[in-house]
Amino acid sequence: MTSVVERLHGGSPVFSVEFFPPRDEAEEIILWRAIRELEAFDPAFVSITYGAGGSARDRTIRTTGRVAQETTLLPMAHLTLVDHSVAELRNVIGWYAAVGVRNILAVRGDPPGDPNGEWLAHPEGLTYAEELVRLCRELGDFCVGVAASPYGHPRSTDLDSDTEYLVRKLRAGADFAIAQLFFEPEDFLRLRDRVAARGCDTVLIPGVMPLTTPRTLAKTVELSGSSVPDSVARRLDPYADDPAGFRAAGIDLVTEVGERLLAEGVPCLHFYTFNRSKATREIVGRLGLVPARAV
Numbered sequence: 001m002t003s004v005v006e007r008l009h010g011g012s013p014v015f016s017v018e019f020f021p022p023r024d025e026a027e028e029i030i031l032w033r034a035i036r037e038l039e040a041f042d043p044a045f046v047s048i049t050y051g052a053g054g055s056a057r058d059r060t061i062r063t064t065g066r067v068a069q070e071t072t073l074l075p076m077a078h079l080t081l082v083d084h085s086v087a088e089l090r091n092v093i094g095w096y097a098a099v100g101v102r103n104i105l106a107v108r109g110d111p112p113g114d115p116n117g118e119w120l121a122h123p124e125g126l127t128y129a130e131e132l133v134r135l136c137r138e139l140g141d142f143c144v145g146v147a148a149s150p151y152g153h154p155r156s157t158d159l160d161s162d163t164e165y166l167v168r169k170l171r172a173g174a175d176f177a178i179a180q181l182f183f184e185p186e187d188f189l190r191l192r193d194r195v196a197a198r199g200c201d202t203v204l205i206p207g208v209m210p211l212t213t214p215r216t217l218a219k220t221v222e223l224s225g226s227s228v229p230d231s232v233a234r235r236l237d238p239y240a241d242d243p244a245g246f247r248a249a250g251i252d253l254v255t256e257v258g259e260r261l262l263a264e265g266v267p268c269l270h271f272y273t274f275n276r277s278k279a280t281r282e283i284v285g286r287l288g289l290v291p292a293r294a295v
Contacts, residue, residue, distance in 0.1 A: 015041075015287075017277075019034065020275060035071065045074040084122055106174070129146055130165075145174060146174040180207055208257060211246075
């Protein structure tokens with residue numbers, strides 16, 4: 001199976017998309033509609049987020065396996081340390097390999113219930129994402145990615161120490177990193193510069209979310225850990241009570257961010273989709289990231 005890194009080295013910029021596993025049958029229908037709609041646009045890979053333990057974990061594995069076996073898409077599975085012993089992690093990694101998935105995003109994960117709460121390792125588990133990277137490497141021929149935080153992880157004391165932790169994950173064997181949400185291109189580019197300044201040559205992918213509603217704007221604030229910059233507020237605030245206007249302004253803004261990042265040489269834009277495809281298809285079309293057969 002092709003690896004994520006191989007898909008990123010094709011010579012032209014590409015895009016990728018992220019889905020979350022459905023919680024019920026109705027959500028499954030919505031998810032698979034989005035998957036099929038985006039399949040024709042040939043994303044470099046699709047990632048499926050991970051719920052630790054129980055049915056949430058099982059849905060992640062099942063959904064990732066279906067993508068691998070029933071579509072032309074390249075799946076990347078997420079895996080976290082939350083509530084998992086090393087034996088369980090080995091089991092999940094083995095399940096991924098068994099269904100033909102060889103690309104894994106290895107993240108520590110947030111505490112259940114409260115993302116900002118105290119993080120406690122499983123008594124028989126691992127503590128750091130870099131340990132999970134090594135475990136994936138030990139268990140097979142996996143292409144492994146890790147997460148990066150343009151504004152620094154909430155538990156990091158400063159950007160320098162946060163960057164050092166990222167570099168340690170990469171040097172533990174990770175092939176690439178996906179930067180979590182940010183608002184302005186410079187936020188990502190400064191992260192890229194900090195990594196390069198430490199002599200770490202890696203593939204760094206910016207994560208972007210189409211800003212189609214005030215809810216997606218609020219979600220970006222939550223996931224990035226940053227407040228809305230004045231430059232973004234000036235563009236979107238006038239449309240607080242105008243859904244169509246907000247969507248149009250948000251799509252324009254994210255398209256401009258994508259244009260700047262592509263001009264700065266990023267190999268891929270990673271879209272957080274909320275299991276919908278329309279806005280992502282619209283933006284990648286504007287950016288010229290769509291194969292001719294999909295137009």
